[in-house]
Amino acid sequence: MLLAIDAGNTNVVFAVWDGAAWRGRWRIATVPDRTADEYAVWLVQLMAWDGLVPADIDAAAIACVVPNALYNLRRLCRDRFGVEAMVTRSDLDWGFAIRTDNPREVGADRLVNALAARVRYPCPLAVIDFGTATTFDVVDAAGDYIGGVIAPGINLSLDALHRAAAALPRISIGRPQAVVGRSTVPAMQSGVYWGYVGLIEGIARRIEAELDQKVTVIATGGLAPLFMDGTTAIHHLDPDLTLDGLVLLAERNMKATA
Template identity: 30%
Template sequence: MFLGIDIGNTNIVYGIFSGGEWLPQIRVETSLHKNASDYERHLRSEFLEQDIKKDQIQQVVISSVVPGITNTIEEMVHLFLGVQPFLLKPKNIRQLQLGIQNPSEIGSDLVANALAAVHKFKQACIVVDFGTALTFTVINDKQKILGVSIAPGIKTAMKALSSNTAQLPEIPLVLPDSAIGKNTVHAIQAGILVGYVGMVEHMIKEIKKEMPTDTKIIATGGLSSVLKPLAILFDEIDLHLTLKGLKIYGENYPLY
């Protein structure tokens, strides 16, 4: 079995590949206040619930955009699985060129996305990741990451709006039928969710002006299915894209 660990600003996602398929993802909130034992207890409980035998995990690859927690998760892997994890580092990926000014600044999750996209399609790609941030990673037909565009993610935008509004109710992530809000919840859904549809459409349109006509558009991230009108823009929606990139990295670019 392969275990990919995607450490994001909001959640840590564990993905296990077994028997030719991905098992249901395991998620836990990212917290700098937890230690390795805390994360170990959570993962142990999830393994028991899903009847996963820890001795079957043969390889672990980690992507982290939260440096303050990386060592904690590496320690947890040692503690629970007794496995030496690989840490994805963009500079070690020979297949992808990094055409950006400061390669050390690009998130390893975005590089994993790009690696999985070009590995499958072998042509120019735009990867739209609906996570804590909404990101557009652009790869040309020479397998070179040209750059990234970043906007606040949907939940991030909603949180920013509600943090200074004491009486604002919890807003369901449901795209409304009308762009004209009739109450507070509807108004915010319209402003943010309908607004994000327009933003994503426009961003893809503008990026494609600088790309070949046969560029593939791939969506990933936990909220990629919320904005249903965007589905026709995507050649593929793959919730496991980052994890697939970690698996490819582990198979081809191990760190010794």
């Protein structure tokens, strides 16, 4: 079985793929200096609740955008599961060209999203990932990765609004009942929610204009369902895109990794 690890800026997601289905997935807050032993104590116990033991794992793949966390995640795989993890990087066999100025600087999560999306959906396409940052990643009609857009994530925007404006409270994100808020909190929620809907629609429209083609838009990430309900610019919702992309990448590169 494959242990897939998606280490983002906010959370690290662990999941086990048995070759046909996900057997379990578990999430923990990203702490860059968390040790391999700390991961193991938490993860092995959760795996046991789902009927899995470390000996079930015969391969591992890591997509990590937090460099300081990578060392201990690799040690976890090596010391506790007895496997050398495949770490996503631009020089692996992706099955497509990475046509950016510096392929090495493209986030691992963005590339695995593009890999999974181009297998499932017609090109050209754009993947919107609602994470710590809101990213748009574009695959052209030939199936090559050509770059994208990075905007502040929704929660970052909420934190900035609260910290910079002393009179404004900290709020949670939600779809407001009306665009025009009749008190402070609904007005803030409307600004954030409909502001991001406008960002989604505007950037998607500009991507299509730049490519001079209709583009398939796929949303992933925790807040993707909330925003898909507010716009027709998103065509597909795919919450497992990153993990599924890791599986596809591992399958393409497993012999080289071994």
